Amino acid sequence: MNDHEIRQKIEQYKFYHIIQLTDQIATPGNPVHLSTQKMVLEEIRKIDLRGKRVLDIGCRDGLFAFEAEKRGSAEVIGIDNDLSKPAVEFLIPFLKSGVKMFEMNLFDLRPDTFGRFDVVIFAGVLYHLRYPFWALKTIRDVLSNNGKLILETAIWSDKSHRALLYCPVEESPYEPTSCAFFNEKGLCTTLRSFGFEVEAIQYLSQRESLKGLLRYVGHVGHTLRRRIKEAFVKADIDRGVFTCSFSCDAVNQQLAQYWEKTHTIHTQIGG
Template sequence: MDENQILQQLEKHKFYHIIQLTENLSTPGDPVAVPIQDVPLRALRTLDIKDKRVLDIGCRDGLFCFEAEKLGAKEVIGIDNDLSMAAIEFLIPFFNSTVKMYQLNLLDLKPETFGMFDVILFPGVLYHLRYPFWSLKLIKDVLQEGGKIIIETAVYMDDNQKAMLFCPIGSESPYEPTSCTFFNLKGLMDTLLSLDFVVEDIELLHNNIDLLSLAPEGITYSITQPIKHWIDRATFICSKQPSIEQPRVMDYWNSTHDVHTTQKL
C-alpha cells in the first residue's frame, strides 16, 4: 500500500490514537492525549510481555494492543464499548496483526469470556466508570495470580491524608459528564490493596509530589508542600498477589459469613 492509498484509507475513518504507520505517516488522532498515553506506554515497555496473554480494556484504535504485540505478546485481545472501525477495517489488516478486538462493556467481562490473562492494560478508563469498585473486581477475576496490570487514570490531588473518592456528575465533573470517578492517590492505592493488587510503581503526569517506596508494605508518598485540589493523571503498575486482606474481612465483603454471630473479624 503506497502513501496515497494510505491517505485514502485515513480519510475514511475517525481516529483517537496517533499511531505511526510509515516513516512519514501516522493516524490523525488527538495530539492532546499523547503526553498522557506516553506514560503507560513507557510502563508497558518495562514489563516482560513475551509469550504472555494480554487484555487491553478500552482499546479504542489499538495503540496499546499493537505495542504489546510488538513486545512479543502471544495473544492480544482488546475490548471497548464503542468498537473502533478504524482499527478493525484498516489498522489490523495494515499491520497484518493478530490482535483481536471486540465490542464489549467491561461490566460483561467474565473469566469464561476470553479466559485468564497474564497482563491487563487499563489506561484512560477508570475515571469514566460509574461502578469503579465492581469493575476492578471483575478485572481481578480475569488476571492470573502474579499477573500485572497497568492502570492509567485521572486522580484527585489533595493532601492525601485520607482515602477519598470524588464522584461528580454532570457539569460538576472537571472533564465532561462521563467522567465521574476520581480517586485520590491513597484512595486508589487502598482500594487496589483491598482487591489483592500490590502497587509496584506510580508515575504522575505532573510530578509535583515525592513518591517514596517502602517495602514490604508497598508504596507510600508524602506531600512536599500544600497544594490546591486539582486533577492530575497517574499510572500505576500493579501485580495480583494472594489475598492480602484479612480472610474474614474478605468473606464479609464477598460472601455469606458469621461475623455478626461470632463478633469476630
C-alpha cells in the same frame, strides 16, 4: 497499499490514537493525550511480555494492544464498549496484527469469557466509571496470580492523607461521563484491598509542566482548551499511571467473602 491509498483510507475514519503506519504516515489521532499515553507505553515496555496473555480494557484504536503485541505477547485481546471501526476494519488488517478486539462492556467480563491474563492494561477508563470498585474487582478476577495491572487514570491531586473518591456528575472537572476521581491514598488503599501491590506511580504533572501540556492543545478550539485548563488547574486533576502486581495471598478472604459472596459472620457472632 501506496501512500496515497493509505491517506485516502484514513480519511474515512475518526481516530483517537496516533499510530505510526509508515515512516511518513500516522493516524490523525488526538495529540492532547500524547504525554499520558507515553507514560503508559513506558510502563508496558518495562514488562517482559514474551509469551504472555494481555488484555487491553478500553482499547480504542489499539495503541497499547499493538505495542503489547510488538513486544512478543502470545495473545492480545482488546475490549471496548464502543469498538473502534478504524481499528477493526483498517488497522488490524493493515498492520497484519493478531490482536483480537471485541465490543464489550468491562462489567460483562468474566474469568471464563477469555480466560485469565498475565497483564491487564487499563488506561483512561477508571475515571469514566460509575462503579469503579466493581471494575477493579472484575479486573482482579481475570488476572492470573502474580499478574500485572497497568492502570492509568485521572487522579485528584488531593494532598490529604485521607482516602477519597470524588464522584461528580454535572460538575465533573472533565465532562459528565468522567465521574470517579480517586486521590492517591484512595486509589492505593482500594487497590491493596483487592490484592494489588502498587509497585510504581508516575504522574503527568511531574513530567510535564502545565505550560508544556497546554502547548500540545494549542491547536484545539478555545472551549476545549479552556475546559482542559480548568480540569488541570482549578480542579487539581492530574493523570497517573499505577503499575501493580496482583497476588491471591494478599486478598483478605474473610472480607472478600463478606462483600462479594454469602457468609456466616453475623450468624456466628449473633450480631
